[in-house]
Amino acid sequence: MTSFLNLEGRIALITGSARGIGKAIAETLAARGAKVIIADLEMDLADETASEIADSFDVETLALEVDVADQASAKAMVKSAVKAFGQVDILVNNAGITRDGLVMRMKEKDWDMVIDINLKGAFNCAQALSRSMMKARYGRIINITSVSGLVGQVGQANYSSSKAGLIGLTKALAKEFGSRNITVNAVAPGFIETVLTEELPEEIKEISLKLTPVGKFGSPQDVANAVAFLAAEESSFITGVVLNVDGGMVM
Numbered sequence: 001m002t003s004f005l006n007l008e009g010r011i012a013l014i015t016g017s018a019r020g021i022g023k024a025i026a027e028t029l030a031a032r033g034a035k036v037i038i039a040d041l042e043m044d045l046a047d048e049t050a051s052e053i054a055d056s057f058d059v060e061t062l063a064l065e066v067d068v069a070d071q072a073s074a075k076a077m078v079k080s081a082v083k084a085f086g087q088v089d090i091l092v093n094n095a096g097i098t099r100d101g102l103v104m105r106m107k108e109k110d111w112d113m114v115i116d117i118n119l120k121g122a123f124n125c126a127q128a129l130s131r132s133m134m135k136a137r138y139g140r141i142i143n144i145t146s147v148s149g150l151v152g153q154v155g156q157a158n159y160s161s162s163k164a165g166l167i168g169l170t171k172a173l174a175k176e177f178g179s180r181n182i183t184v185n186a187v188a189p190g191f192i193e194t195v196l197t198e199e200l201p202e203e204i205k206e207i208s209l210k211l212t213p214v215g216k217f218g219s220p221q222d223v224a225n226a227v228a229f230l231a232a233e234e235s236s237f238i239t240g241v242v243l244n245v246d247g248g249m250v251m
């Protein structure tokens with residue numbers, strides 16, 4: 001058996017991993033031997049996911065409650081994670097929401113909430129972990145952005161801005177942390193079938209499909225596979241990049 005992308009001995013913290021893409025990422029990292037921390041707002045679901053993964057992959061798991069938008073909450077979560085496992089080697093900033101609406105009607109609270117969770121949330125978690133990762137001289141930070149952050153979407157001024165900002169954050173952190181053997185990369189999913197996209201109108205789904213050269217929607221597993229690569233030792237010479245997982249939608 002190949003040991004390619006082996007994560008045994010690594011501790012991974014994935015935000016927003018109680019369900020959806022985050023859960024698929026946690027499962028995929030656990031399948032490669034990592035201990036995983038399921039950090040989410042929804043504690044009941046996070047507990048369920050953590051025990052499911054522990055049973056399926058025979059790895060230690062931990063569920064932690066966090067509101068990534070709240071700096072004190074992110075700090076407390078990181079403190080609990082480090083207390084439980086000694087360190088965190090891999091941080092996946094996956095927690096994200098949408099509050100779509102045309103600019104003319106967009107409420108200030110919907111702008112603020114999306115920016116606070118999707119962009120400031122990633123900053124909060126990376127900052128809270130930066131000291132221990134620097135001390136360990138090892139780290140992998142992976143930010144889940146979106147093709148919306150690359151091209152902009154009608155009705156998603158808040159979401160597109162947050163995800164474009166996340167790409168800027170990725171590159172700034174890659175430069176700040178690079179000399180300490182900490183890589184920082186972004187993964188930009190296209191249309192992935194999850195709860196987030198389930199409720200979109202059929203018309204939008206059809207348009208998205210037409211814009212995707214491979215002619216199908218992606219799965220959470222497609223995103224998780226890319227994250228596993230960027231989380232592993234083998235990607236040590238890759239930092240500051242945005243890896244599109246979008247079936248060719250944006251190129």
Ligand SMILES: NC(=O)c1ccc[n+]([C@@H]2O[C@H](COP(=O)([O-])OP(=O)(O)OC[C@H]3O[C@@H](n4cnc5c(N)ncnc54)[C@H](O)[C@@H]3O)[C@@H](O)[C@H]2O)c1
Nearest residue numbers: 016019020021040041067068094095096146189192194196
């Ligand atoms: N589904 C897609 O097509 C798609 C496409 C591009 C990018 N993405 C991105 O992928 C990520 C995951 O998306 P998904 O489709 O799995 O969404 P989802 O809604 O299924 O899951 C998001 C998770 O984040 C958690 N969460 C929300 N706010 C939080 C907060 N403040 N603190 C901590 N946890 C919080 C939720 O409880 C939930 O478990 C998001 O960042 C999203 O923007 C998704």
